[in-house]
Amino acid sequence: MARPTTALLDVDSIVDAALHITDATGDFTVKQLASKLRVHPSSLYHHVTGRxxxxxxxxxxxxxxxxxxxFGTDPWDEALIRLAWSYRAAFAQHPGSIRLFATSRVRDRESLSEYERIAEGLHDAGFDWPEVLPIIIAFDNFILGSALDMGSGGNLYTPDRRAHPALTAAVGDPEEQPDPTDVAFELGLSALLVGLRARLADR
Structure with missing residues (x-):
């Protein structure tokens, strides 16, 4: 039998399959990945070192x-705003995968280079080195949580009008409200930035 003229497996197809599985289930195994790609698990190791x-x-x-x-061109807070909205949009495309990324170490060179840029930008803005990582983690946690919230539609509350009149008033008529996920994200992002600006102003 003649060999196929194109490769049946490559790194991009492996990543595609892993994202598809993880978006659906929250995680993946090498065995699941091989099954999805209809290859033997050992075939994957010709292209990647492992999970x-x-x-x-x-x-x-x-x-x-x-x-x-x-970062490096705009004021630090404007750079954070731009980063936050695009970061949220990127992970909102893969809400099922967020838990996996949130609990896995960041090791790849591309991601570490982006975090390096952010860390340098925050330090250049006036934040001390011991503050930089907590700021990055706070933004990571907030943004990933908001990306998950987008998948829920942003309103998980179903109060009883008599038992919970205040919450009922806060929820209002969902049909007449703007997208609650965007409103909540903008509010939270603004609060984080106000707090960070205040830290710098106190120095």
Whole structure:
């Protein structure tokens, strides 16, 4: 039998399959990945070293759509705003995968280079080095949580009008409200920035 003229498996197809599985189930195994691609698990190791590398490549794939270009050119807070909205949009495309990324170490060179740019930008803005990582983690947690919230529609509350009159008033008529996920994200992002600006102003 003649060999196929094109490769049946490559890194991109492996990453595609891993994202598809993880978006649906929240995680993946090498066995599941091989089954999805209809190959033997050993075939995957001709292209990747293992599950960890696949996760790294998945994160890098999503990270390429995140805009961190404002750091080094724009004021630090404007750069954070641009980063936050694009970061949220990128991970909102893969809400099922967020838990995996949130609990996996960041090791791939592309993602670490982006975090390097952010860390340098925050330090240049006046934040001390011990503050920089907590700021990055706070933004990561807030943004990934909001990306998950987008999948829910942003309103998980179903109060009883008599028992919960205040919450009922706050929820209002969902049909007449703007997108609650965007409103909540803008409010939270603004609060984080106000707090960070205040830290700098106190110095």
């Amino acid at each position: 960890d590398e696949v996760i790294d490549r998945m994160r890098a794939r999503i990270g390429r759509t995140i805009d961190s270009s404002g």
